[in-house]
Amino acid sequence: KPILGNVYQQIRNSGGSNAYRSAPHPFTKFQIIGADIMGGLMWWWILWHIWHEPLFLLGEFPYPNPRKWTNEELGIPPDDAD
Template sequence: MFSSRGLLLCRRLASTSKSIQSRTFMLKPPLNGGGEYVYRSAPKPHAKITIFLAEAVGAYMWWWILWHLWHEPEHITGEFPYPDPSKWTDEELGIPPDEEE
């Protein structure tokens, strides 16, 4: 056990001393980044199935929104009918009478 730990420690020290001596900048991919690391190059294109599924989900989303806007417009306009403003009185609108001086 000690020999394996010692060997690991020696490797770590050797790699550290090499990087300090060479003074080079090392680019490392992000840990647990969930994707490839791309530096100064174009990323790989997505797989065709990924593009197809993204388009299918987007089409379903827009169908769902437009279907519900067409069949249930109360979500946007409200549940109750808008009152007719021509039937409102001047008092309800806050308009003073014409004969007031």
């Protein structure tokens, strides 16, 4: 659009102001409540599945008893080895 005679001003369609070297615009109440709801749903989902399907994290097989392991399995050399 012309400002003075033949001098034109550039039209910038950046979609709003920037936040370079300044504080960002504050979140709206809708965004804060929405983030809290989504975070609550995420933790509900995680804790629900940990409670109802613990084998997903712990594994399907029983943990072996380490007292039954031999020195050879643990990589410990025999007592008479130099």
